[in-house]
Amino acid sequence: MRGRRQGLVFTRLTMLVLRPLFVVLALVCALSPSVSARASDDDAAAPLIAYNALLVGDDARARLVVDFDRKPEFSYHYLKDPARVVITLPATAFGFSDDAVEARGLISDIRYGVTGPGQSRIVLSAREPIQMTLAEVREEGDAGFRLVIDLAIADSALFEKLLAGRQETPAAAFARQDVAAPEEDDSFVVAIDAGHGGIDTGAIGEDSQTLEKDITLDFARAFAQKLQAVPGYDSYLTRDADIYLSLTRRVELARQHGADLFISLHADSLNQPDISGATVYTLSDRASDRLAAALAERENLSNEIMGIEASVEPEEVTDILLDLTRRETQSFSISLADQVVAAFEGQISLINNPHRYAGFMVLRAPDIPSILLEIGFLSNPEDEKRMLDPVWRDKLVDRLVDAVTRYRSPMVSAMP
The missing domain is CATH 2.60.40.3500 (Immunoglobulin-like)
Structure with missing residues (x-):
């Protein structure tokens, strides 16, 4: 070293x-x-x-x-x-x-x-x-x-x-x-990332011992299917089976499949079982609050399960243009998060201050707007019950599809 x-x-x-x-x-x-x-x-x-x-x-x-x-x-x-x-x-x-x-x-x-x-x-x-x-x-x-x-x-x-x-x-x-590149078409590609998987089970429900990795894959598949049915949209699942993927591999797979958005789905657990509702996270070096910081720290441990070292990018090889790209991407990520919150309000229960931010490694793609969505918390019995309900799942997925289409609409109208 x-x-x-x-x-x-x-x-x-x-x-x-x-x-x-x-x-x-x-x-x-x-x-x-x-x-x-x-x-x-x-x-x-x-x-x-x-x-x-x-x-x-x-x-x-x-x-x-x-x-x-x-x-x-x-x-x-x-x-x-x-x-x-x-x-x-x-x-x-x-x-x-x-x-x-x-x-x-x-x-x-x-x-x-x-x-x-x-x-x-x-x-x-x-x-x-x-x-x-x-x-x-x-x-x-x-x-x-x-x-x-x-x-x-x-x-x-x-x-x-x-x-x-x-x-x-x-x-x-x-x-x-x-470099791998998808064939040119007009499809808007959303990479849907089912959090955890394989040896990394994620959180475990208090009542039914539900595994986070199963919840996220279930929601990811439903989201992908709904999005595929919308003309002009395509979806890519970073994992469609119970397998382990490192955080950096998830991002790289999304990039190689030409993703225009990256949405990572999670259902974490907290030490405070009274906290419930969905939360949307975007990337920031400084966490918005202690809850966001703790969640990011826990999610970033995923690589350590397989003994994978964190990526190191020395300062002298960081490109100024790349930094500008990151800033623009971050702005788009925040816009996407705002659309998700707006689509959920009055329809899907949200945590207080539902848009938060922290240093999640899985959101670090410099060129793909990215959010992490906590569907709910497995530490809360009511959240766990809702997440196991197919009707509630489809309702949330419909709202998420609506948020994505809202996000894209201004972009399409602004094109020459």
């Missing part, structure tokens, strides 16, 4: 001071027989110097950042058994520590080194099919150039398609068609 933290932030001044040391170390590594064959006498070109690197991510995404002294031209291709992305570079001296690129999450192994005269490679092996979602070189002023590679989970069909282009693909030819 210490090596990873040291690699997180380098100021330009620090780079200018330390780079000569990295160069010496990297050249020693490049000329070592254990790393590659000795360079031929007529090899006049000096190798690139990769003086710093960082690999971060979770079980759904990964980002590799490598800093070079000069601009690296590179190409890439995919391999399988296991799924791999191979980054081909000119002769490169790798001067960073192994700790900086220790395999984690989606990435099961990473190897790098000289693979032939004038050629080096970085090979990223994954635990399942993957796709490259970003491949670019950024100029960092006096600090040199930065290679940024983003990877994400992919379905088997897409990965087989990527494998078909087995030949080396120049970086300049990388395009977003490499």
Whole structure:
């Protein structure tokens, strides 16, 4: 961990001071027989110097950042058994520590080194099919150039398609068609996320021992079916069975299926059984109240059940445009939450101050407006009884469909 933290932030001044040391170390590594064959006498070109690197991510995404002294031209291709992305570079001296690129999450192994005269490679092996979602070189002023590679989970069909282009693909030819994308149509896609699942049962009802994971899946299926019946709308269930999904995987699946909205359904439990009613949550770094903070903390523990580390995105690779996207998305999320509250009022029991906010990990998609809906609380006997009633369930689902269509209507009318 210490090596990873040291690699997180380098100021330009620090780079200018330390780079000569990295160069010496990297050249020693490049000329070592254990790393590659000795360079031929007529090899006049000096190798690139990769003086710093960082690999971060979770079980759904990964980002590799490598800093070079000069601009690296590179190409890439995919391999399988296991799924791999191979980054081909000119002769490169790798001067960073192994700790900086220790395999984690989606990435099961990473190897790098000289693979032939004038050629080096970085090979990223994954635990399942993957796709490259970003491949670019950024100029960092006096600090040199930065290679940024983003990877994400992919379905088997897409990965087989990527494998078909087995030949080396120049970086300049990388395009977003490499990324999973649904066929263009006019459908408004809502990703419906049934909270919990599999080994993660969620809350348990006080009276009937109802499992939250069963309640959320039941409501998610009903919501998806109702929404599918509305012309111009489509739905995607992040899970349609009793399986475990990490929080980041839920978000990534929604993104890959072209979701325009993300709605996560929950039925939590509280230490105060007298509290009842539906609640709508949006994302915020600062919780609106203690109840919201406690719920977010409990929901965010889902990843720990399977020993999944939280995603780490170093500050220096955060894009300004991405931050602007997050702000716009947050505004849309709040609008959606307001529509849900308006649709429920007088029809579905609501908690006091029904729109609240906290740092829910499952709401962190930067590009998809997202809300978390607590249908009710399993700690309250009346709420539990209502949630087990198919008639009440259908009533809530109808109100939720109404909220989604209300939300979209102003957007459609504003289109040119």
